[in-house]
Amino acid sequence: MSRAVAVVGVGQTHHNSKLPDVNCAEMVRIAVDKALLDAGLTHEDIDAIVLGKAPDPLEGIMQPEQYLAGALGAHMKPIIRVHTAGSVGCTTALVAATHVASGIYGRVLTVAFEKQSEGNAMWALSPNYAFTPPMVAGAGGFFAPYCRAYIMRSGAPSHIGAVVAANARENAARNEHAHLKDPMTVEDVLASPMLWDPIRLLETCPSSDGAIAIVLANEELAKKGPRKPAWIKAGATFTEPMFVPGRDQVSPLAGRMCAKFVYEKAGIKDPWNEIQVAEFYVPFSWYEPMWLENLGFAPLNEGWKVVDRGDQKMGRHMPVNPSGGVLNTNPIGASGMLRFGEAALQVMGRAGEHQVPNVKNALGHAYGGGAQYFSIAILGTEL
Amino acid sequence: MSKLRNVAIVGFAQAPIVDADPHHTAPEMLYPVVKQALASCGIERKDIDYQCAGSSDYIDGRAFSFSQVLEVMGAWPPVQDSHVEMDAVWAAYLVWVKMQAEECDTAIVAGFGKCSEGSPTHVLNLQLDPFYHASLGLDHISTAALQASAYMAKSGVDDAGLAEVVARNRAAGAANPDTQLRKAASAKDLQGTPFVTKPLREGYLPPIGETATVMVLAVEGKAEKMCDKPVWIQGVDHRIELQTIGSRDLTQSASTRLAARNALEMASVTSAREAQVVELGSATPAEELILRDALGLPSGLGGNGASADGPVVNPSGSPLCGNPLMNTGLLRLAEGFRQLSGRAGERAVAGAKRALVHASAGHCLQQNIVWVLGTERRWT
Numbered sequence: 001m002s003r004a005v006a007v008v009g010v011g012q013t014h015h016n017s018k019l020p021d022v023n024c025a026e027m028v029r030i031a032v033d034k035a036l037l038d039a040g041l042t043h044e045d046i047d048a049i050v051l052g053k054a055p056d057p058l059e060g061i062m063q064p065e066q067y068l069a070g071a072l073g074a075h076m077k078p079i080i081r082v083h084t085a086g087s088v089g090c091t092t093a094l095v096a097a098t099h100v101a102s103g104i105y106g107r108v109l110t111v112a113f114e115k116q117s118e119g120n121a122m123w124a125l126s127p128n129y130a131f132t133p134p135m136v137a138g139a140g141g142f143f144a145p146y147c148r149a150y151i152m153r154s155g156a157p158s159h160i161g162a163v164v165a166a167n168a169r170e171n172a173a174r175n176e177h178a179h180l181k182d183p184m185t186v187e188d189v190l191a192s193p194m195l196w197d198p199i200r201l202l203e204t205c206p207s208s209d210g211a212i213a214i215v216l217a218n219e220e221l222a223k224k225g226p227r228k229p230a231w232i233k234a235g236a237t238f239t240e241p242m243f244v245p246g247r248d249q250v251s252p253l254a255g256r257m258c259a260k261f262v263y264e265k266a267g268i269k270d271p272w273n274e275i276q277v278a279e280f281y282v283p284f285s286w287y288e289p290m291w292l293e294n295l296g297f298a299p300l301n302e303g304w305k306v307v308d309r310g311d312q313k314m315g316r317h318m319p320v321n322p323s324g325g326v327l328n329t330n331p332i333g334a335s336g337m338l339r340f341g342e343a344a345l346q347v348m349g350r351a352g353e354h355q356v357p358n359v360k361n362a363l364g365h366a367y368g369g370g371a372q373y374f375s376i377a378i379l380g381t382e383l
Numbered sequence: 384m385s386k387l388r389n390v391a392i393v394g395f396a397q398a399p400i401v402d403a404d405p406h407h408t409a410p411e412m413l414y415p416v417v418k419q420a421l422a423s424c425g426i427e428r429k430d431i432d433y434q435c436a437g438s439s440d441y442i443d444g445r446a447f448s449f450s451q452v453l454e455v456m457g458a459w460p461p462v463q464d465s466h467v468e469m470d471a472v473w474a475a476y477l478v479w480v481k482m483q484a485e486e487c488d489t490a491i492v493a494g495f496g497k498c499s500e501g502s503p504t505h506v507l508n509l510q511l512d513p514f515y516h517a518s519l520g521l522d523h524i525s526t527a528a529l530q531a532s533a534y535m536a537k538s539g540v541d542d543a544g545l546a547e548v549v550a551r552n553r554a555a556g557a558a559n560p561d562t563q564l565r566k567a568a569s570a571k572d573l574q575g576t577p578f579v580t581k582p583l584r585e586g587y588l589p590p591i592g593e594t595a596t597v598m599v600l601a602v603e604g605k606a607e608k609m610c611d612k613p614v615w616i617q618g619v620d621h622r623i624e625l626q627t628i629g630s631r632d633l634t635q636s637a638s639t640r641l642a643a644r645n646a647l648e649m650a651s652v653t654s655a656r657e658a659q660v661v662e663l664g665s666a667t668p669a670e671e672l673i674l675r676d677a678l679g680l681p682s683g684l685g686g687n688g689a690s691a692d693g694p695v696v697n698p699s700g701s702p703l704c705g706n707p708l709m710n711t712g713l714l715r716l717a718e719g720f721r722q723l724s725g726r727a728g729e730r731a732v733a734g735a736k737r738a739l740v741h742a743s744a745g746h747c748l749q750q751n752i753v754w755v756l757g758t759e760r761r762w763t
Contacts, residue, residue, distance in 0.1 A: 002484050002485035002486070003484070023514070054446075055440045055446035055447060056439075056440050056441050056468070056509075057440060057441065057446055058446075060509060060513070061509060061510070061513055062439065062441040062506055062507070062509040062510040063439065063441075063468060063469070063510050063744075063745070065623075066510055066623075066626050066744070066745040066746070066749055066750065067510070067511065067512050067513070067626050069623050069624065069625055069626055069749070069750075070625045070626070070627070074623050075623070075624060075625050076622050076623075076624065076637070076638060076641060077622060077623065078620070078621050078622060078623070079623045079750070080467060080469070080473060080476075080477060081467055081468045081469050081473075082465065082466070082467055082468070083440070083449065083466055083467070083468040084449075084464075084465060084466050085447050085450060091465060095465060095477065098477075098480055098481055098484045098486060099480055099484075101484035101485075101486070102480045102481075102483035102484040103385065103387075103483060103484075104387075104480065104483060124446050125446065126446075127445045127446045127447050127448070128445055129445065129451055130408045130410075130451075236463065237463060237464060237465060238461045238462065238463055238464070239453060239458050239461060239462060239463075239464035240453070240458055240459060240460075240461040240462075241453035241454040241458050241459055242450065242451075242453070242454070243454055244454075244459050247459075252461075253460065253461050254461035257460075257461050258461075369447060369450045370450075372450060372453065373450075373464075
């Protein structure tokens, strides 16, 4: 960041398969009000708004930032609407950070939401492209071959996915906002129906309703408090096309480049030992070992060994997804910003029961499209 | 305003605006335009730091529609990228902000929207409040008609006045080889066309077409090497209002007024009248009159205020001569670039050194952006 940017407030709704007592506007407003309250600010303190969400057909409102202008407190303010598939939440937060880093805006409110109960995610996530046979398989059907390729390539034993899912659920139980919290063992996961081999029902993310809002501020304003800010030490988005001969769908080059870029900017040489907690975008269990490798936390084909040893669990070397992650809470457009926001809360020491001790650096990550869009942020206690 | 980075528009290309291009997909329409825009700057894709597209899933009729243009935008090896679900003119804005943050020095912006693959009328209905407005069956024409009625009642402008505004734009459009309607029409003929939704007649509404657009932007130091006459961004601001049609005064555009005030202040210009060219994103004649009011420009009706030293308004013919959704705003910015960089051909405004460009989104001018462009750098 050319100018320092910090997270000064975070607010999120409870997440559930259906939040029947609120419409989109009301749901978004809850997150906005909580973020402003958290930052000790009011709407008058906000200079601009950056909104992100995944495809509009999920709720049936086209460009909902227009309808939501009032709920967002955007009247007579600038608003930008971002959409970069599943990565959008984290990318939206980074677009907001760019607004502050530009020096044009002092405080920016960034918001992401999805109300999946209003639409049909399987349909909305099965796009029909020219010259490509429609799979009508949703995201799970799309990503299962990538996970299978990972297993073949790495020789990972078949229980790894179930271990990831059970651990994520254990973590979610400590997160007051998480959607799925019922206890679940490795045996439960292995006994659940196979949906898209190798992905079983209990290794799959839910469809959630939920929203998150974050207030970002420049250095001068961030230091005014009331809370200890989380500094954005680096952030970037890298993207690659779907159809490139030789593209590595299992460990995409865009993800590796994005990670390398942010580590360099943040001055991190050894992420496994210099980052204390990470929130990865893991919609299907196998993606946890895949991202451990793609983001440089484990050597190629050895991410599953980290999971097998349990080094990514709470209380171990570097907890991954202490919030329970996307596997237990997935309002798609908001999921990436939840990774960013949870990383910020860990840095601020305010993650509650799922707080990891002594966090200096935290990583928030999201991906989207056909494993094409990558967005990573490093948040830290120090500038 | 503290000193900002000087950023220039250095290249632009577009596909012809047509009702429908049934032979090409959006990526196929965009690919030659990307190549043309880069070639016009004498650069290759690897010379670009950042890319940002503007498009709408609903317009194209498929989720993640923007992901299909990555191949043709040249995103391999992987690139730094973003996408706004907005008119591509806001992608240009995001690029400008990104350059102010020193996160990139060169960028391409792409716009596309295959309006023919869906029904814009139904899609734009879904943009409205789902409980109180969309359910009434309102679309972009009926809300624009409500606004036009309100404006006419307040201002006293009549049907002939609306026709005069359109005729002026159609005359300009006839000289613009890059727009869609290139046939002049008299006010009398336009007044003879049937009402679509009163008081808006068929002749007062633009065709909704489709195109693909690409703009290249660069910071000072690089811009000069990519363009013989870079057009510098001297000021810019954008604002949104509440959507609720009943809770705002439709006869004026408060958000345009505020955005223009801020953009002019950034440019250190006192009034829109100091520009030689004004390009407005007005898709109905009433919108043009409301925007003129907001910018402090005379209506130009019946010779009112059409003094020789005032700016030329809508030299392109405005969206009234072609409204390819998701590109319409970027085309306004492109007109400013063309006018100030000697690329406007026969419609060039002589001696133009400064342009004020406006673009809009949403129903009844809900969201508005104002740019001040110039042949000179703003910050030294």
